[in-house]
Amino acid sequence: MLQVLDPPAVRRWSRLAAETLGRAREEIDALNVFPVPDGDTGTNLHLTMLAAAEAVDGLPGSADTATTWRTLAQGALLGARGNSGVIVSQALRGLAEVLRTAEGGGADLRRGLARAAELARGAVEKPVEGTLLSVLTAAAAAVRDLTGDLAAVAGRAAQEARAALRRTPEQLDVLARNGVVDAGAAGLTIILESLAAVVTGSTIGRPQVPAPDRRVVPGPEDGPGCGDSGGSGDSGGFGYEVMYLLEAGDEAVDALRGELSGLGDSLVVVGGEGLWNVHVHVADAGAAIEAGMRAGRPYRIRVTYLTASGGTRRAAGGRGVVAVAAGPALGALFEQAGAVVVRREPGGDPPPAAVLSAIREAGTEVVVLPNDSGTRQVAAAAAALAREEGIAVSVIPTRASVQGLAALAVHDPLRRFDDDVVAMTEAAAHTRHGHVWVADREAVTSAGLVRPGDVLGVIDGDAALVGSDVAETVLRVVRRMVATSSELVTLLEGADAPDGLAQAVQDHLASARPDIEVVRYEGGQGGYPLLIGVE
DSSP: OOSSOOHHHHHHHHHHHHHHHHHHHHHHHHHOOSSOOOSOHHHHHHHHHHHHHHHHHTSOTTOOHHHHHHHHHHHHHHHOOHHHHHHHHHHHHHHHHHHTTSOOSHHHHHHHHHHHHHHHHHHBSSOOSSSHHHHHHHHHHHHTTOOSOHHHHHHHHHHHHHHHHHHHHHHOHHHHHHTOOOHHHHHHHHHHHHHHHHHHTOOOOSOOOOOOOTTSOOOTTOOOOSSSSSOOSOOTTOOEEEEEEEEOOHHHHHHHHHHHHHHEEEEEEEEETTEEEEEEEESOHHHHHHHHHHHSEEEEEEEEEOOTTSOOOSSSOSEEEEEEEESHHHHHHHHHTTOEEEEEOTTSOOOHHHHHHHHHHHOSEEEEEOOSTTHHHHHHHHHHHHHHTTOEEEEOOOOSHHHHHHHHHTOOTTSOHHHHHHHHHHHHHTOEEEEEEEOSSOEEETTEEEOTTOEEEEETTEEEEEESOHHHHHHHHHHHHOOTTOOEEEEEEOTTOOTTHHHHHHHHHHHHOTTSEEEEEEOOOSSOSEEEEEO
């Protein structure tokens, strides 16, 4: 039994919560009737916690308490999906604010839960009772005066969350009329129960999600609302859900809240320290995006069509991009640029079902970036199935991650779909790609015999040269790739890249070609010390 929430415990909690929500996703989706019966609250919460867990998993084992909590909150903020996911990310921020500078005992968790409830409720423009806000508030209130260790506090909070979940139909008529508890509240209860399980060393079997009571028949007054959980009351005239990340100052965000409140409903703005996650339902998606542009720099823009009757959506967004990525760091780069990411193991392909699910989530008009020659066939198969469902899908034949990033950089969700596909295809086609590989076996290549320990330089998918030193071989590859017309070089550093490798390339180009812009990212890929793109 744990006495404090130390970094390893936070890791285990985030992973367990994500896994348990994944197992309960379909059952939670089935509860989703307020305010729009779009059936995605369980999915949104699962993806939000999965983003938080993957962010923490990416930290070194030596990461301290402050770094771990800060990374958890940041991962949730960047990966938040839907109204419920955005609110939960704010709750995690509240916990992090308290626990990142505390020992992590029972008293600290009490204060953290109080701060989580305060921030989550404050983020919603028009809070509604009978939602996850009510459950979080009840859990925090139940432990406010509790004297006990960490296990007592975590257990009591989870117990009260379960009790408050059962009370949600008494607080919100639409839940009672449909015979369900609130979907977002069910997901939050699982998150708190996962925390209690980690603290006490117990296990979670099949997630306990109250099934809908099909004997209850919805009345004719059950009209559309404005979000998947925790939001405001009536937004029946607003046809689009708009979400984006925003880089802006506090004053600009205050003004943005006022402007978006006048445009629509279900407004939730969370974040801080210059980075925000914005969620709103509006009739004019373009106006909401333009408001964000006036406030700062919006990116990862998602526009979701909500049917006029408030019924189920065919797909989770209007226009979207799906990107396949090998590893969490590369995946994070694509997510930050606005893509729905499908993970694959290095050297392997994702299952077609995973790509199809991502296409459905991304929108009704979707561009797929396979980012690997072998994955193109999987992407094409998934796209064919999606087209049978009425989704417009175009697979751009990107053969490398750098080509995918180049295509995503010119993606414009407000442009005609066909024009957007053409622009993204041209950007990918004009990007040369290369990498180096330290051989672990003997092989015959078009560049000659490669023995273990040799460094193979690959350009546009073909073996170009063999060297003995990683840094020297990288510079030879870059020299061959760069042409007179080259304008931009992108470097993705691998997990095992020698120290200073990307910097050596940048220094060389600064001297030899000062007209070329160089951008560097932590790609985190295994096997390849450096991935290189030249546009």
